[in-house]
Amino acid sequence: MAKGFVKITVDRCKGCAFCVEFCPTKVLALSSAFNSKGYHPPHVVAPEKCSGCDLCGMYCPDFAIFGVRGTEAD
Amino acid sequence: MSAVCIENPVEQFLRMDRIPHIWCPGCGIGTTVNCFARALIESKADLQKVAVVSGIGCTGRVAGYTKLDSFHTTHGRAIPFATGLKLANPSLQVVVYSGDGDLFAIGGNHMIHAARRNVDLKVVCVNNLVYAMTGGQTGPATPDHVITATAPYGTYEPAFNLPQLVEAAGACYVARWTTFHVRQLARSMAEMFARRGFCFVEVLSPCPTLYQRRNKMGDGLDAMKAYKELSKTRHGAPTSEVALSRAGEIVVGKFVDRQRPDYGDLMRLQLSETLGDRYAEPEACTCG
Amino acid sequence: MQADPKGVLTGVHFMDGDHACCEGALAAGARFAAGYPITPSTEVVERFAARIPMVGGVFIQMEDELAASIAIQGAVWGGAKAFTVTSGPGFSLMMEHVGLAAMTETPCVFVNVQRGGPSTGLPTLPGQADMMQARWGSHGDYGIIALCPNSPQECFDLTIEAFNQAERFRVPVMLMMDEVVGHMTEKVVIPPAAKIDVFPRRLTTAKPDGDYIPFQPDDDLVPPMAPVGMGYNFHITGLTHDERGYPAMNAETQDRLVRRLLKKLETVPCLHEAEGIDGADVVVVSYGITSRVAQRAIGLAREKGVRVGKFRIVTAWPFPDSEIRDLAVRVKAFVVPELNLGQMSREVERAAAGQARTIPVTHAGGSVHRPEQILMAIEEAAR
Numbered sequence: 195m196a197k198g199f200v201k202i203t204v205d206r207c208k209g210c211a212f213c214v215e216f217c218p219t220k221v222l223a224l225s226s227a228f229n230s231k232g233y234h235p236p237h238v239v240a241p242e243k244c245s246g247c248d249l250c251g252m253y254c255p256d257f258a259i260f261g262v263r264g265t266e267a268d
Numbered sequence: 269m270s271a272v273c274i275e276n277p278v279e280q281f282l283r284m285d286r287i288p289h290i291w292c293p294g295c296g297i298g299t300t301v302n303c304f305a306r307a308l309i310e311s312k313a314d315l316q317k318v319a320v321v322s323g324i325g326c327t328g329r330v331a332g333y334t335k336l337d338s339f340h341t342t343h344g345r346a347i348p349f350a351t352g353l354k355l356a357n358p359s360l361q362v363v364v365y366s367g368d369g370d371l372f373a374i375g376g377n378h379m380i381h382a383a384r385r386n387v388d389l390k391v392v393c394v395n396n397l398v399y400a401m402t403g404g405q406t407g408p409a410t411p412d413h414v415i416t417a418t419a420p421y422g423t424y425e426p427a428f429n430l431p432q433l434v435e436a437a438g439a440c441y442v443a444r445w446t447t448f449h450v451r452q453l454a455r456s457m458a459e460m461f462a463r464r465g466f467c468f469v470e471v472l473s474p475c476p477t478l479y480q481r482r483n484k485m486g487d488g489l490d491a492m493k494a495y496k497e498l499s500k501t502r503h504g505a506p507t508s509e510v511a512l513s514r515a516g517e518i519v520v521g522k523f524v525d526r527q528r529p530d531y532g533d534l535m536r537l538q539l540s541e542t543l544g545d546r547y548a549e550p551e552a553c554t555c556g
Numbered sequence: 557m558q559a560d561p562k563g564v565l566t567g568v569h570f571m572d573g574d575h576a577c578c579e580g581a582l583a584a585g586a587r588f589a590a591g592y593p594i595t596p597s598t599e600v601v602e603r604f605a606a607r608i609p610m611v612g613g614v615f616i617q618m619e620d621e622l623a624a625s626i627a628i629q630g631a632v633w634g635g636a637k638a639f640t641v642t643s644g645p646g647f648s649l650m651m652e653h654v655g656l657a658a659m660t661e662t663p664c665v666f667v668n669v670q671r672g673g674p675s676t677g678l679p680t681l682p683g684q685a686d687m688m689q690a691r692w693g694s695h696g697d698y699g700i701i702a703l704c705p706n707s708p709q710e711c712f713d714l715t716i717e718a719f720n721q722a723e724r725f726r727v728p729v730m731l732m733m734d735e736v737v738g739h740m741t742e743k744v745v746i747p748p749a750a751k752i753d754v755f756p757r758r759l760t761t762a763k764p765d766g767d768y769i770p771f772q773p774d775d776d777l778v779p780p781m782a783p784v785g786m787g788y789n790f791h792i793t794g795l796t797h798d799e800r801g802y803p804a805m806n807a808e809t810q811d812r813l814v815r816r817l818l819k820k821l822e823t824v825p826c827l828h829e830a831e832g833i834d835g836a837d838v839v840v841v842s843y844g845i846t847s848r849v850a851q852r853a854i855g856l857a858r859e860k861g862v863r864v865g866k867f868r869i870v871t872a873w874p875f876p877d878s879e880i881r882d883l884a885v886r887v888k889a890f891v892v893p894e895l896n897l898g899q900m901s902r903e904v905e906r907a908a909a910g911q912a913r914t915i916p917v918t919h920a921g922g923s924v925h926r927p928e929q930i931l932m933a934i935e936e937a938a939r
Contacts, residue, residue: 203276252451255298257298336789337788339630340791340792340793348627352590352632357784357785360785553613554635554636
C-alpha cells in the first residue's frame, strides 16, 4: 500500500534522471514519451512503493517533481 | 474534505513567472535551490527578512529566481554588497549565493576579508569547477589535468582547497557537500541560518554541458553517481586534508563549527567600551 | 524634510574642505560610509569614523575601493544614506560600481578629492583631471550628477545637495573636490538642523504582494524604492531589466531603460554662479579651486578695462549646455582655466557651437594657476 505519491510537472522536466536514480524504492523510470521540450520525463512504474519521502523533489533541478506523504485522496 | 491544491514546497520561494530557469539539463544548481527552500522552511525563517545576494555566473542567477528581496550584483562583489546590506540593516538574514569563480577568483579578496571580520553572512558556494556561464573556462577551483575552454591542452595550475582557505581566513562554520547530499546540504544550510558569523558551505555540482562534456565524464547523472561513490563523510576533518582532485576522494561533511564574535558584536563591544554613554548604537542605519 | 539634529554640528567652525564634507554628509543624514585610505581624501572618512559612533551609524574601512563602492550600495538598499570617498586611482577602481548604481538607480554619493594624475601621479597635490571620467568613466550609456565646490563652506553645502539630488533622482552623485579645496581651512557655518533641508528616501506607497512594480517610474521618470525586509520581494539586477526588475535582455527593453536613465536627469538643477555677464566680451568659465584664482584674474582684467564676466560651474554634469549656449551668442569668447589639459573646455566649446571662441588655459596639475596666466588669456580673448 503506497504511503505517498508524486506530482510531476511534465513540461518542466529536462530528463536528467536524478529522480529515477535516487528514488530509494525505484518508483520511477524515464518514460519513452516526449514532453513538449523533447525530453523523456519520468513516470511512476511502481506506485505502491512510494513513501512520499520527497527525495525526488529535493533532487530535481528543474522543480518538476515532488513527493507527498499520504494518499492522493487525502 | 475540500480538495487542497498541493504545491511543490520549493515554489513558494520561486518567482514562478520566471520558471523554467536557464540552467542546463543535469546542472545541480536547481538542486541546491531545493535544499535552500527546505532549509528556510525547517529553520522557520522569517522570509521577509531573508535577502539573497549573488554575483555573476550560472549560480549568480539564483537571486533572480528566488522570491525574496534579492540582489544580482557585480562579478565577485556579492560579499561586500552583502556586508553593507547587513551592517546597515542587522535584522536581515543575508545569504550570499554564488559560484566558485565569482567568489574565489575575482571575489577572493572579499571572501577572505569578510571571513576575517566574521561578518554575519551565510555563503553558499556552488562549485562546478569552472566558469560555466561564460563557456567553461579554468577557475581557481578547477582540478589539474582537465580540459577547459582556456586550457585546451589540460590545466596545470594547482587549485584552491576552498574549505581550507575559508577556515584559514577566519570563517566560523565551514562545510562541504555535493548535490548528491541533498538532505545533508539542507541541514547545513539550516544550521547556518540558526547561527551568527561568517558561515560557508561549498556544494560540488555537475556542469554537464561544459566541464563534464569536455572531459568525457558523461552527463549530470554520471557526475552525481561519481559523487555518491567517491564521497566520504568526515565531520571535523582537518581542512588541509580535504583538497579535491580530478577523480579522487571527495571529503564531505561539516569541518568547522566554532564560536567567534561576529563583526557587529566586535564593533559594538569596542565602541561601547571606549565611548560608554556617548556611544549611539546603530540598531539600523535606516534613513527617514 | 528637516535634517536629523543628531548629525548636525551647528556652529561657526574653522575647518578644511575634507572635514566640512564629512559634516555635510552627516547633516544630510548619511549613516553609513565605506572607504579606503587614499590621499588627499582620507580625512573625510577619518572624521566620519570618529563622529559616526556618537551620531548612530556605521563606518567600515573596506579592503579596497571595489569593495567600498559596492558596500555603500548594499547599505543604501539596507535603508541607509551612504557614501564613499576617494581620489583618482580609487575613482578608477570604483567605475564599475558607478555603472551598477546608475543601472540599478541606487542613490549614493561618491566623493573624489582630485589629485594630480594619471596613475599614482601627485598624491598630495591638486588636479582637476577626473572631470570627464566622472561623466564617462563607467562603460555603457548612463548619466550621473557631478558638483564642484570651491571652498570648505561649499564642501559642506554641496555634500548635502549631493545627497538630496541622489535621493531625488535615484542616481549616483559625484562630489568633485580637489586637493586644495579639501585641504584649505576656512570658516564654515553649519546652521541649525531646522534650517537644513534634506530629501528623504523615495519609498513606494504601494503595498507588498504584487502591487509594487520596482521600476515603474513616477511622472518625473524616477521609480520609488521599496524598503528591504518588508515583504516586497523585489529583485535588483545590473542586467538590462524591465519594470518588474527582471532581466529582459532585448533591444526594446534596453532602449526603454537606458534612455529613461538619461532622460530623468534633464530636470537636474543647474547650479552655477554667474556675475558680470551683461555687456561682457569675455566670460571666464571655471570651477573648484581654479575659480578662486580666476576671480583674482577677473579683477585684474577689469582694472585694465576688459569687460569680463564670470560663469562658475557648480553642477558640472549634466553640463550647463543651455546656459553656455545662451552666453555664446552674447560674448566673443570663453576662457576656461582648469587643472587639466582641456576637459570641461571641450564641453564649453561643444555647447558654444561655434558662436564664440573657447580658449582653454591648461595646467597639468600639481599646483594652481597664477592669476597672470588666466589674465593673459582673458586679454587675448578680448582682442
